[in-house]
Amino acid sequence: MLRYIAKRILIAIPTILIVSVLVFTLQQLLPGDPVLTLAGEERDPQVLAFLREKYRLDDPIPVQYFAWFSQVLQGNLGISLRTDIPVLTLILSKLPVTIELAIFAMIIALAIGIPTGIISAVRKGTSVDYAANVVALSGLSIPNFWLGILLIMLISVRWKLLPASGFVPPTEDLWLNIKTMLMPAFVLGTGLAASLMRHTRSAMIGVMRSDYIRTARAKGLLSHVVIMKHALRNALVPIITLSTLLFGELLAGAVLTEQIFTIPGFGKLVVDAVFNRDYAVVQGVVLCTAVGFILMNLLADVLYVLANPRLRHSR
Amino acid sequence: MTDSVATATAADVIDMAAQRQSPLLQVENLSIRFDGAPLGINVVDNVSFSVAKGKTLCIVGESGCGKSVTALSLMGLLPTPPARIVGGTANFGGRDLFSLSERERADMRGNQTAMIFQEPMTSLNPAFTVGDQIIEGILRHRRISKAEAKERALEMLRRVRIPAPEKRMRAYPHEMSGGMRQRIMIAMALANEPQLLIADEPTTALDVTIQAQIISLIRRLQDESGMAMILITHDLGVVAEVADEVVVMYAGRIVEAGSVDAIFEDPQHPYTIGLMGSVPSLGRRQGRLATIRGTVPSAEMMPKGCRFMPRCPFADERCVNDAPPLAELEPGHWARCWYAPLELHRGGIV
Numbered sequence: 195m196l197r198y199i200a201k202r203i204l205i206a207i208p209t210i211l212i213v214s215v216l217v218f219t220l221q222q223l224l225p226g227d228p229v230l231t232l233a234g235e236e237r238d239p240q241v242l243a244f245l246r247e248k249y250r251l252d253d254p255i256p257v258q259y260f261a262w263f264s265q266v267l268q269g270n271l272g273i274s275l276r277t278d279i280p281v282l283t284l285i286l287s288k289l290p291v292t293i294e295l296a297i298f299a300m301i302i303a304l305a306i307g308i309p310t311g312i313i314s315a316v317r318k319g320t321s322v323d324y325a326a327n328v329v330a331l332s333g334l335s336i337p338n339f340w341l342g343i344l345l346i347m348l349i350s351v352r353w354k355l356l357p358a359s360g361f362v363p364p365t366e367d368l369w370l371n372i373k374t375m376l377m378p379a380f381v382l383g384t385g386l387a388a389s390l391m392r393h394t395r396s397a398m399i400g401v402m403r404s405d406y407i408r409t410a411r412a413k414g415l416l417s418h419v420v421i422m423k424h425a426l427r428n429a430l431v432p433i434i435t436l437s438t439l440l441f442g443e444l445l446a447g448a449v450l451t452e453q454i455f456t457i458p459g460f461g462k463l464v465v466d467a468v469f470n471r472d473y474a475v476v477q478g479v480v481l482c483t484a485v486g487f488i489l490m491n492l493l494a495d496v497l498y499v500l501a502n503p504r505l506r507h508s509r
Numbered sequence: 510m511t512d513s514v515a516t517a518t519a520a521d522v523i524d525m526a527a528q529r530q531s532p533l534l535q536v537e538n539l540s541i542r543f544d545g546a547p548l549g550i551n552v553v554d555n556v557s558f559s560v561a562k563g564k565t566l567c568i569v570g571e572s573g574c575g576k577s578v579t580a581l582s583l584m585g586l587l588p589t590p591p592a593r594i595v596g597g598t599a600n601f602g603g604r605d606l607f608s609l610s611e612r613e614r615a616d617m618r619g620n621q622t623a624m625i626f627q628e629p630m631t632s633l634n635p636a637f638t639v640g641d642q643i644i645e646g647i648l649r650h651r652r653i654s655k656a657e658a659k660e661r662a663l664e665m666l667r668r669v670r671i672p673a674p675e676k677r678m679r680a681y682p683h684e685m686s687g688g689m690r691q692r693i694m695i696a697m698a699l700a701n702e703p704q705l706l707i708a709d710e711p712t713t714a715l716d717v718t719i720q721a722q723i724i725s726l727i728r729r730l731q732d733e734s735g736m737a738m739i740l741i742t743h744d745l746g747v748v749a750e751v752a753d754e755v756v757v758m759y760a761g762r763i764v765e766a767g768s769v770d771a772i773f774e775d776p777q778h779p780y781t782i783g784l785m786g787s788v789p790s791l792g793r794r795q796g797r798l799a800t801i802r803g804t805v806p807s808a809e810m811m812p813k814g815c816r817f818m819p820r821c822p823f824a825d826e827r828c829v830n831d832a833p834p835l836a837e838l839e840p841g842h843w844a845r846c847w848y849a850p851l852e853l854h855r856g857g858i859v
Contacts, residue, residue, distance in 0.1 A: 405631040411586055412626075413646035413697065414618035427636045503681040504635055 195499070202495050206488050213484040214266070217477055218259045228471040232275050249275070266481065272474035276467075281478035284463065289482075291361060292459035295382070295452075296444035298375050302383025303390055304437065310387075311394020316421055318399060326391065333388030342381045342454040349377065359456040378455040382448050386440050393436050397429035404428075431501045435494045442490030446483040532559035532600075533737045534583070534705060539597035541578055544590050546808040551595065553579050554761040560705065560754075565731070565738045567752035567769075569745065569784065573805045575761040576741045577627075580707045582607075583739075584624050585614035601705070620650040623698035627710040629691035633682035639693045640678030643700055650701045665696035668733075669726060688719035692726070699730060706731070709741045720744075724751065745784060749773055757781050760805050760816040763835060767842035777844035779821050815847070823848055 229245045230237070246252050250261060265272065271281035314326035350358035357374050364371040401407065402425050410424040411417075449461035456462075460479060467475035499505045541553040553575040560566045568576045581587045582594055583606060599606040602621070606614070618624075626632045634642060643662040648655065659678070666674035669692040682690055691711060698706060708727065712720035724747055731738055740751060748755060748769065755772040757765040757780065765778040776782045783801040803820040812818050815828040827847055835845045844850075 405626060405628050406634040408586060409626065409632045409694070409697075410634065411615075412584060412618055412624045414615045414620055414649050415645070416612075416615055424634050424636075428634070502636075504683045 198499060199492075199496055202492050206492055209488055210485055213488075214263055214481060215259065217480045217484070218262060219255065221473060221476060222255055224468075224471070226471045228275055228473050231471045262477065271478035271481070274467075274472055274475050276470045276472045276475070281474050284475060285460075285478055285482055288458060288460050288463045291457060292445060292461070294364070294371075295375060295379060295448065295457060295459055296441060298379030299382035299386065299444055299448075300437065300441050302379055303386035303440070306384065306387035307390025308394050308433065311391040312398055312421065312426065314391070315395045315398030315402065326395075330388040330391045333384050333391075336385075337450075338381050338385055338448070339450045339454055341384070342378070342451055345377050345381065346454070359454075361455075361457045374455075374457075378448070378451050378457055381451050382444065386444075390433065390436065390440070394429065394433055397432050398425055401425045401429045431498060434497045434501055438490050438494035438497060442487040445486045445490070531562070533562045533602065534739075535559040535598075535600040536579075536583070537598050537600075539579065539582065539599065540595045541575070541582055541587070542593050542595045543808070544593065547811070550808045550811050552592070552761050552808070553582070556597070556756075556758070556761075556763055558754075558756050558763070558766065560737045560739060562704070562737055563731075563735045564753040565740060565751050566754045566756065567748045568739060568741045568756045568758060569743060569748055570758035571743060571805055573760075574758045576758055577709050579758075580624065580709050580739065580741055584618060584622060584707060585609075585611070586618075586624070616650075619646050619698070619703075620701045621703055622705045622707065623701070623703040624707040624709065625691070625694045625698050625711050627713050629687050629694055629714060632694055633690055635682055638679050638681055639685070640680075643678075643693070643697045646697055647700050661700060662696070665700050666693075668699075668730065669693070669696045671696070687715050688723065691715060691719075691723055695723075695727065695730070699734065699736075702734060703736055705737045705739070707739045707741070710743070711740075712744070712747070713742075720747075727751075743784075757784070760811065762816060762845065763843070764817065764846070765844045766835075771839075771842040775842070777838055777842070777849040778817075778846050779823055779848075780817050781844075783820075815845075 228249075229242050229251060232245055233241055250258060253261070262272065269282065271285070273280050274284060277284075310326045310330070314323040317323050346358045349355050356377055357370075359374075361374055362370045398421075402421075407420060407425055410420045415424070446460065448459070449465055451457075452459045452461035453465065460483065464476060464479045464483075466472075467479065536559065537557045539553055539556045540551045542551045546552065556575070556579060558566060558568075568579065570576050578587065578592060582592075583599055585606065587594070594607055597607070601617075606617075609617070633639065637645075640659070640662055643665060644655065644658045647653070647658040647661050651658070651661075653661070663674050663678065666677060671677050671689065671692055677685075682693070685693070695711075706727075711727065712723050715723060727738070727740075728751055730736075738751075740747070742748060752769040755765075755767060755769050756763055757772070757778065759780050765772065765776065765781045772781065773785075776785060780801070786801075801820055806812065806816065806819060812829070814830050814832050815821070815824070816832070818824045818828045821828065831847075833845050833847045835843050836849065837843050838850045
């Protein structure tokens with residue numbers, strides 16, 4: 195098992211290297227000049243030249259890349275061109291917000307997606323199944339920003355139940371923090387719940403047809419034991435993998451949802467940085483996101499093996 | 510015929526009389542239908558048979574003739590929909606299985622009745638150890654402690670001759686061979702000492718050498734426990750070895766039924782005769798093995814007369830138009846053929 199994990203980590207290293215190259219070069223293709231943004235209204239050629247010199251923007255791109263990446267390896271993601279704050283500090287200040295939102299959204303997604311998936315698999319072909327499928331399909335097709343705006347209008351503006359936007363750190367006021375997180379987490383969670391439900395349903399339907407389910411019933415086990423123990427235990431394997439990957443996506447930040455609810459997370463950070471041509475921040479955020487996503491993939495692989503006795507021994 | 514055979518037949522008749530008095534399981538006029546099949550075409554059609562305590566009934570026939578569906582219906586494991594019991598009763602220990610509630614059926618499954626299946630490779634849950642899977646079935650039906658259940662499971666593993674049972678208790682199914690897994694299935698099925706074991710082609714998926722081992726294991730366990738067995742198979746060699754009674758099924762109907770001696774000594778239905786012709790035997794080489802032409806007709810193509818008619822070498826006008834009844838040719842020996850008893854027509858067959 196340890197050898198397997200070590201092997202997966204080794205495989206992740208070249209992936210991260212490739213991602214770093216991509217992040218760096220794709221950004222060079224973006225239109226716009228960071229120096230112009232930085233210099234603002236004054237376009238004094240001397241200032242521009244000084245800035246170019248300072249940030250070594252005239253060096254060939256490979257040189258710039260190695261300069262940047264060697265710093266990254268030392269834990270220095272550079273300094274925001276816009277705010278003069280170290281990128282790492284910026285990221286570390288936004289990361290907890292995004293993680294909190296992701297966890298909330300995931301809990302909502304799992305709490306809705308898995309039970310409805312199980313019910314609709316067990317009641318396959320009945321009106322319950324069709325209803326669940328219609329709801330899931332709407333969940334998949336309703337855009338997050340629309341649902342978000344609708345919720346704000348209804349719950350915040352009309353019923354005045356929850357704050358429409360803003361973010362309060364949990365250290366400041368935990369209850370208010372949860373209240374501000376509820377709606378965005380719900381918006382994100384329902385979108386994911388739909389795909390979790392579909393996957394749970396198809397995994398359960400496949401498993402319920404297997405011979406060992408017939409064996410479990412032949413032992414006289416009651417149907418809730420057959421479903422919740424024998425079937426779910428096997429259907430969970432692909433669901434765990436999917437959930438971990440979905441969580442990785444959530445960590446990348448929910449750009450639109452964060453924008454609507456003005457939550458200062460990763461998504462908002464990267465959007466602001468792109469608009470401001472804040473190269474260092476964009477690079478840092480995207481790199482962090484990519485590493486986070488790769489780590490989630492790694493976790494998914496490990497969990498998959500742990501949940502699967504057949505694989506656990508052979509690795 | 511020699512005297513010994515005649516005596517055996519007489520003994521069987523007495524046996525069957527005893528059996529009629531107190532069968533463990535009596536199935537009468539069982540009909541099962543698949544949703545979507547043409548009207549009036551049942552996958553199991555008016556099937557009746559009985560199993561006496563401690564005896565073995567073999568149900569024989571090709572794939573698709575309704576053997577497994579019959580067995581699953583007796584266990585209450587029919588996938589409904591699409592399969593539906595549309596008629597008949599199954600009296601087991603004084604109660605009609607088909608009129609019990611789902612809960613009552615579940616209480617019987619793995620307890621009074623147990624079943625083993627054709628596919629040992631996929632019949633065990635890959636996510637749990639075999640020990641857990643056996644213990645689970647014991648705890649479901651017995652009010653004993655987990656430690657006692659574990660002890661019982663170990664004893665069962667020893668009885669099915671699993672080497673190093675303590676170690677095997679903690680093994681996962683994928684760590685075992687097909688033969689081993691079938692032994693586990695048998696241990697699991699017999700853990701609660703059922704009165705009736707239904708074995709649905711338990712050796713079909715196994716190597717030939719393992720097949721014999723599993724059959725003799727089942728035989729031995731049956732002798733030890735005195736349970737009755739319904740063995741579903743298409744292996745007539747196995748039938749000759751273990752059966753007391755034989756039911757031959759074709760396209761959902763019983764075409765011949767009787768004691769094992771009657772069926773082997775004096776087969777009356779062309780299908781039974783055809784099946785016997787397909788069994789290779791030592792010391793008798795007469796060119797190619799005989800086969801029965803064609804395949805079992807699908808529900809849509811079911812002939813209106815005798816269902817075996819399209820494949821029967823003796824079929825004539827009457828067979829095309831009218832379905833023959835299951836007629837009792839001699840006490841305890843039934844066949845569904847216009848030409849039975851075949852003695853009258855022997856010249857044309859052998």
